[in-house]
Amino acid sequence: MLTEAEVGAVVAKAIAFLKSAREPHALLFMGLIHRRFGVKEFANALSVYDEELPKHPDRAPVLRAFRRMFDANNPIRPEDWQHVTIPTDRLLISALYCDRLGLPESFADVLARAASQGRYAATHALLAWVWIQENGCRLAAPAGLFEDMCHAVATIIDEDPTSVNDIKLEAGAFLCLAHQVHRVDLGFVRRVIAIRNDDGGWGRPVEGAGNPGESSWHSTILALMILLHVRFPAPG
Numbered sequence: 001m002l003t004e005a006e007v008g009a010v011v012a013k014a015i016a017f018l019k020s021a022r023e024p025h026a027l028l029f030m031g032l033i034h035r036r037f038g039v040k041e042f043a044n045a046l047s048v049y050d051e052e053l054p055k056h057p058d059r060a061p062v063l064r065a066f067r068r069m070f071d072a073n074n075p076i077r078p079e080d081w082q083h084v085t086i087p088t089d090r091l092l093i094s095a096l097y098c099d100r101l102g103l104p105e106s107f108a109d110v111l112a113r114a115a116s117q118g119r120y121a122a123t124h125a126l127l128a129w130v131w132i133q134e135n136g137c138r139l140a141a142p143a144g145l146f147e148d149m150c151h152a153v154a155t156i157i158d159e160d161p162t163s164v165n166d167i168k169l170e171a172g173a174f175l176c177l178a179h180q181v182h183r184v185d186l187g188f189v190r191r192v193i194a195i196r197n198d199d200g201g202w203g204r205p206v207e208g209a210g211n212p213g214e215s216s217w218h219s220t221i222l223a224l225m226i227l228l229h230v231r232f233p234a235p236g
Contacts, residue, residue: 002190007227010193013200014224015041024052026217028069037228046070068096088124095128098137108141115152122152123170130178154183164191169222176229189230192223
């Protein structure tokens with residue numbers, strides 16, 4: 001049986017793997033992890049993000065909008081929002097700024113449709129819900145919407161709990177962010193730990209393959225978030 005100490009060693013190695021990451025979206029979630037868990041190695045995520053942003057001119061408008069994950073006073077630039085065209089990004093940006101701009105009356109329907117689509121649409125809908133709650137925003141939602149979203153995301157893991165891939169890691173991580181750790185089975189967490197790479201990271205496995213591919217920041221961030229939320233028993 002895994003103990004807190006053993007999980008702690010895995011967590012430390014994952015943090016070391018991510019410490020040198022410079023991908024802007026990795027830095028966004030490293031900042032989130034720093035705020036939630038005080039991981040000191042990620043304390044400079046915002047300053048590194050601001051250094052990296054000019055190096056991605058084609059993505060700069062979207063990255064400037066997502067900067068609010070670090071800074072509650074991040075400026076609103078309507079011209080940047082025109083570049084937020086990916087549906088899952090639009091969900092998240094709307095949730096990030098809902099306390100300043102409000103939400104359209106149809107937003108609950110948008111979340112419900114995204115959840116019904118499954119996979120990354122469902123996980124992003126749940127993350128948007130998390131940010132709506134954290135921002136204290138009013139959302140006219142039917143009873144049961146949150147439970148429906150959680151069920152849709154948990155189903156991603158439960159459909160084949162013996163396998164681990166990037167979408168399952170995202171499902172587990174975002175359930176944890178939504179304070180639904182109890183929906184992430186410890187057996188699944190043990191399999192997550194078992195498939196980590198020697199460098200401390202996790203990869204994006206080829207569909208149907210039993211082993212992870214080359215370590216990526218995305219899968220590693222997600223696995224790390226799961227492990228930071230989960231508590232294993234101390235040795236008896």
